[in-house]
Amino acid sequence: MCNGLTDVDVVFYLTRKSLEMESFNVHFDADAPKVALPQGVMAPVNSLNTMFHAPAFWGLALPVSVSPMASDVIRGYWAQRILWEIGGQLVVYPPTVHRTDNVHAHPFDDEKDIHVNVGRLINFLMGWRSTKPTLFERILDLSYAMAEEGFRWEKDLHFMVAWLQDLVVVGYRQPRLMSLEIDLPRAAIGHGDKHEFVPKKLPSVHLGVEEIGEVSTEIGNLIKWRKHFGDVELILHCTGPMDRTPLEWRLLYGRIFRAVVILS
Structure with a gap:
């Protein structure tokens, strides 16, 4: 994962902004535990901050039959399925890089x-199975099956043959095949197998509102925000005639906020 502009599709990018030139700056919990997906569970994976271990080097190939903006995600699903053939897993780690949003959406x-x-x-x-005796043969078997199913994989079938030949030439050793766990009976999940993760609280935030006509509408939001933020300080900007004393404001809003700062 990455902070800043994490990998999102163009629909999300264009519909989650309040301003056209606003940049994304997402921050994930750096203390979140690593998550390994079991066989039978898939997640979208792109090429951003993604590491391939040596037994999965065959998965570095990017499809050539689809758009470059989609090739890494399509490759991610294809590679996850082949990983299961060698007992591999996709593991999601907390972010280690920051990506700056240049406010440029793709078509x-x-x-x-x-x-x-x-x-x-x-x-x-999910439904594909192969009885080929080696990993590379199963990779080609899957590539051929995808072309047969109409996934525009014809060019990639020839590309994959050349790619695997290159791996053999440079001395890459094929990982050993293992039994698919998704075809085996699964044990029931007990209470001790579950783990609850509680995210750490984010730093305190300040919300500036005017007392006239705005505080009453913002309090509802702040009550909800307190569930996600640590301490919230209210900065109360008073304009016009004052019908309450600062002490009354502190007593009223002090029940909700950690601190009340009054400006006039």
């Missing part, structure tokens, strides 16, 4: 392959 057509076909692709990958 929707560049990501159309993700939005249109990804559901069908995941269902296909």
